[in-house]
Amino acid sequence: MLIKKYFSLKEMALWTRSDTIIFIILAIIPTVAYDIFGQTWIGLPWTPIALVGTAVAFVVGFRNNAVYGRLWEARKIWGGIVNDSRTFSIHVGDMVTNEYAKEGEELSEQELFLEKQAIVRRHMAWLTALRYAMRTxxxxxxxxxxxxxxEWANKIHIPEFVIEERDALSEYLSKEELDFVMRVGGNKAASIIKLQSRHLRKLKEKGLIWEFSFLHLESIIRTLLELQGKSERIKNFPYPRQYATLNVYFVWAFIIILPLGIVPEFARLGENMMSNFPLIGDYFIWFSVPFTTLVSWVFHTMERIGTVGENPxxxxxxxxxxxxxxxxIEIDVLTCVGDPNIPEPFEVKENVQM
Known part of the structure; x- marks a missing residue:
């Protein structure tokens, strides 16, 4: 997600350059036909075009509001994952102890640390599998x-696009667990949660986790599964295609007819200026090209922003x-259990968080 205050003009120009060229061509063609070849019949009344533009503006605004709603809901879901991950790791650090351990099941401090480390690293494997599923x-x-x-994606190098999922999961799972998760396929994140719950149950049976603590940790796992399901709901249910498709058609229909209404208007303005400013009035019709391009660019860019934002x-x-x-989250949870192997945050590239 962008973290700078605003796009620079250069970035916006590069991002929309191919579309802008099309708008310029669409603006020049009717201007040449009208001014050079005298095809004045191609002009359309401005009033119906303005009405179409108003309708398109409402449609684009409606879509962008709906798209932002999807984006904001996704951010709240992952905010919940952040909070519950911290809670889970803190409780694991405090609840995996020898206090209620059965006779002969006590562990050394180093062994307890390894159990806690395995749990939080498996949690990170769940997060990794979930984000790979979201990027599919x-x-x-x-x-x-x-x-x-x-071009933007290549510049910022999204980790899920450049690192194989198995390689990413291997940092957090044992070889046996990794083979199980990859062999099962399907919903890998859910498979990892299953392994997590099984591990907690074994610790509870040994008395290394008090029964009420076990129930509490299981309730957090249930919450994490609910957040996973909500995230998958957004991923697997697209913004309604009828709105997305018609939005594109409406915008392009407006862009195509726009110069047919603007060119005659600028021609009439030029004729009115001939008496006082003959040089400007003679060529004033050509000012319709940048004006048409600008209006087309605004409408199309707003529509395109909605397109790239509808799948968060x-x-x-x-x-x-x-x-x-x-x-x-990984940095936080590893810190909570005292793991010294704290990774560095992902590098911010092109002022974009990945």
Whole structure:
């Protein structure tokens, strides 16, 4: 997600450069036909075009509001994952003890630390599997279809796009657990939660976790599963296609007819200026090109912002930065159990969190 105050003009120009060229061409064609070849019949009344523009503005605004709602809900879900992960790690650090251990099941301080470390690292494996699932491309996701979006993705290097999932999970799971998770396939995050619950149960049977503490930890796991399901709901249920598709058609229809209304208006303004400013009035019709381009750019860019934001885990610069969030959680939970192997935060590239 972008962390700078605003896009620079250069960044916006690069991101929309191919679209801008199309707008310029669409503006020049009717201007040449009207002014040079005298095809004045191509002009359209301005009033209906203005009405279409007003309707399109409402549609674009409605979509962008809905898209922001999806983005904000996704951010709240991952905020909940942050909070519950911290709670889980703190309680693991305090509740895995020898206080209620059965005779012969007591562990040394180093052995207790290793048990706690295995639990929190398995939690990180769950987070890793979840973020990889969120980054998996769905058929309706179109962010990477546009070459300028691919340029941004290549610049910021989303970890899930450049590191194999097995390699990422191997940092947190034992070889046996990793083989199990990869062999089971399907929902890997849920499989890891299953392993987590099984481990906690074994510790409870040995008395290394008090029974009421075990129930409390299991309730946190249940909450994490609920948050996982909510995140998967956003990922697996797209913004309604009828709204997304019609929005694109409406915007492009407006962009195409826009110069047909602007060119005659600028031609009439030029004729009115001929008596006082003949030189400017003679060429004033050509000012319709930058004006049309600007209006087209505004409408299309707003529509495109909605397109790249409707799937908040897709990997765009404006998505929920789940990779950065997961790494921050990892730093917190490892600190809570006293693990000295604290990783560095992901590097911020191009002023974008990943």
């Amino acid at each position: 491309k769905k058929t309706w996701e179109s962010f990477m279809d546009h070459h300028t979006n691919r 885990f897709e990997g765009s610069a404006n998505d929920v930065p789940i990779s950065t969030i997961a790494r921050a």
